[in-house]
Amino acid sequence: MIIYLFGPNTSDQNMLTTYQRVISLLEQERVDAIIKAAGEEKITFSAEALAEIKAKGEMLFAKADAFIIEATNQDPEIPYLLAFAALQKKPSLCLFRKGNSPQGLPDIILNQKSKTTGVFVRSYSDVSLPKTVLEFLNKIQRHSFDDTPEIKFTLRISKRMEKYLHWKTHGKNESKAEYLRDKIQEMIKTDAEYQDLHK
Structure with a gap:
């Protein structure tokens, strides 16, 4: 670097x-x-x-x-x-x-x-x-x-999921998309099988 x-x-x-x-x-x-x-x-x-x-x-x-x-x-x-x-x-x-x-x-x-x-x-x-x-x-x-979000992706979710996302992000300085990206990043970090494949 x-x-x-x-x-x-x-x-x-x-x-x-x-x-x-x-x-x-x-x-x-x-x-x-x-x-x-x-x-x-x-x-x-x-x-x-x-x-x-x-x-x-x-x-x-x-x-x-x-x-x-x-x-x-x-x-x-x-x-x-x-x-x-x-x-x-x-x-x-x-x-x-x-x-x-x-x-x-x-x-x-x-x-x-x-x-x-x-x-x-x-x-x-x-x-x-x-x-x-x-x-x-x-x-x-x-x-x-390289993980900077740049790919536009349409995700269809249920009304219940949308309400949940609204509840999780309401009053926080974070959008629903940012919240979902952070959760996916956490999943990537903790997925041992994926980490082994991408060492």
Whole structure:
């Protein structure tokens, strides 16, 4: 897995320290990274792989499987990267320092659930930063984001089933379709025979 880490160019020492802490967490978790932070660009995987990417004329961020973006300070690249990630169904963690608001985020990102866009917008403090980043890494390593719902499926159910689904989801921030998807995901995880076939 390759993570693309982006942080706007800054002279703020606290922000530079934040970038370095995220880079250290990625190294600690042995995650390959493309890092574009504070105006510098580097990679943590092989030089041969980088040469191959450049020889093909590909953009580095297009090779990423997921994105971590620090959005406390505005940068014109942030909405572009988030839109790219959302369109490519690549999970993204959009961070902003507690007490601030994320800068330059498209309304669709701010107004949609992370399940819909794959973008997780999270505030952090110096204390919570490692936990926030590690939770995101664990989530994307545990779950295949190939499981992003994109196949439209018509399911005919009885009135009794519809009433039950309404009862289960009423007052919760979850649609009936999301509830059913979550239940099917639970079934997949606990079906030993299926898991053995798909190792």
